[in-house]
Amino acid sequence: MPTRADAWHDLALLPEPTLTELFAEDPQRVNKLSGRIELGETGVLFDWSKTHLDDKLLDGFEALAEAAGFAAMRERLFAGEVVNSTEGRAAEHSALRGVGKAESVEEALVLRDRMEALVRAIHDGAMGDVKHLIHVGIGGSALGPALAVDALARDFPLCDVHVVSNIDGQALEAAFKACDPETTLLAVASKTFTTIETMTNAASALSWLEQNGVADPSGRVIALTANPEKAVEWGVDETRILPFAESVGGRYSLWSSIGFPIAMAIGWEEFESFLEGAAKVDEHFRDSNGRANLCLRAAFADLTYARLRKAETRGVFAYDERLRLFPSYLQQLEMESNGKSVTAAGDPVDGPTAPITWGGVGTDAQHAVFQLLHQGTHLVPVDFIASIAPGDSLDAAHHRILLMNCFAQGAALMAGQASDDAARAYPGNRPSATILCDDIDAATLGALIAFHEHRTFANAVLMGINPFDQFGVELGKAIAKRIESGGAQFDPSTTALLEKAGLG
Template structure:
């Protein structure tokens, strides 16, 4: 799809309405749904409430052949270069045991090192540890935060706090919740040069020092692909947990960046997370494209983003345990595929990643669903739900939650006619639904891997690189120029703002 998408726009805009597609094919639900067993628990993906047709899928499969998707999958799992701008492989799948044997063995060795440190903490080698403050930003924080929030709430092993914002209020809130005599600090930075992370880490060490901890550095764990820099900063080599340079930040929760979750829930839970992801890896690599869940999801994405020019994609988790998933997906999808350059260096002339946004049901229904049902934008919606509740309260709670989820998807499609325009619902608005048996470590691992492979498939079909992120660098460089001593000059508006804020 490195050229134009006229064929896709023609296909997408001359389709029947969804209700007509169901009327024409009484097996549409089965044809556009896939069930995958994740460690003996089903993941059910329903794409039938979209405008996709069998002929559209055939066209996407032809596009996949044209763009060499199967070859790119082999390169991805084979630890070959798939990030040409940085001349790197992308070996996050090796962290969960999928792909190149050397990369898998290296990941296993480093994971065992992490487990050994967790064992030392559990045994009291660092004293009685009750709290962990994990300091990172971007992928070094979003992934661990989501994992701990979803899967470690009911564990009483350790009290974990994730801090990412340079705003001191965020760190201060975590510090107030912890006893410095019983706290460890995890510093997560791929390069170990991230300004916000190291500033927060310095303040956390000062807090330990000011509260009577004799050796603050002895309470620090470094999670990084630059162990030498962590050592120079002051962390002992025995508490540095490296990961491969070929593991990108937003793909790194499978590595030592997942340390806070492994500590909070235990190594067994972390192994289950990896096992679920590996099941999705195998499905993505081996399943026919017509029944391949990440591929079909990417077809939906491109159908609406490029075919019908939908600018956003909404994700709603109808499970409180997955409330941070939309935040996680914002980085995964928009940092990966929010690009304007093709792999060959040419300029992208079509839309790439839509703007990802969302929330948690049923809260979002009472806030933003008005626009989804009656607004002027066509917004593809994704619903995610679990058959099993994450609580032991009255079962009616979960029944109400699920009926709301399924009803919203049905209402978006069917709409409701009325002579009163204020009460008219146009309907024919697309949604997909992912229903899992339960939010277990294995299932969440599979879900995250599904989204990773979906992003990768989109990128291959569009001819872009999902693994670099140069777009975040310019603002960082200008911020450093502002904070550095010197005579850096900016535009009049920025100069005025700096002066009013007391920065000049």
């Protein structure tokens, strides 16, 4: 059987036709490289036809997937077996959505019922008049909730949610200014309940409640954690602790009790729709094979550029204000998962791994970074995300212009334009993919996030790396603790900076 190295060798030898040539050679190209996932009343179209994927590349990547043992790894993922080899853990975020090992799905349902009961009780007034929620967390405990609340609770939120992650006190003070302490709850989201930024912010928020006359500040705290014992030690009553499983990683945790602020903002029924949309993608990813698997096909395109064409970045541009935080969410999901230099076996990788994920919102980005995309010297594959239905009630011209610009950018990147004036020439042959949603509702957002989770996993398996650990975030934290404890020796530059800031 061919090895992963053999498959990569064969892929590297394939010709590199231009995008214009690929469309000219295959009239069925759009149909072949587009696919849709149905979500009940809505759905999402994934169009990868403006990438350089063709039948030969797809054949080669399918051979790579077989050599990498993709099908077996996917089976292990959904069976709740160990896929995080360095920490000896499963990765059971899909079980939170009802797709996975039966026992894990059942356990997740019990915890979900507990969260539902608390959310409904709060909305029904069991904790008094609750108008605001300050949610403190960091990384996956904040980015997911912030994205979902911003996307789904813009018009008539059931609760005014403020997600605070930064240890910079200005972030927390901004939330204080927007909230009435008498009608505010505090959610503390930390897997270990020891994360220094989160616990420092939580302590300050608790002090703010107390200083503003709240009689029982601790009684206004909801703990979201995989370590309930630590939450009890911190003073949270057991009835207000919403646990989640140790097998759920931080950047995959918004489906668990970390999603509490989402449910508070949009209501339980909509939160259920959010989970159901993700489950539809789980089922597609689990049951579809080869190029028909849209998440795997996206990974094939990703590796075409990161590995074969040495593109160091990937741009993500949401042509919808509701998805303005989506590029930031993807940065953690993709770079923390696949930003590795060793394989799952601990050997050096044999090529580039995760590209740098970056992006912005259209049409703002067109007047900022698209100059480089069209005429710069970097090859940057781009994902466009848009919605057919508008998120506003203004003149239809707003949304029409938005979508026209989105589609025009992809067409311009591909076709380019010749000119006798070199400064006005566009080389073209620049790749993009388009994700076109019927609307941005709870089910669709759940599907978009789950799609990218599985896309990230597929990339990792094809590269032979472990996407579920993140030791790279620990070293800086450890050094910060050494600074706090005092007496540690550092390089001359760091020493001078510490002294200048009064920390030496």
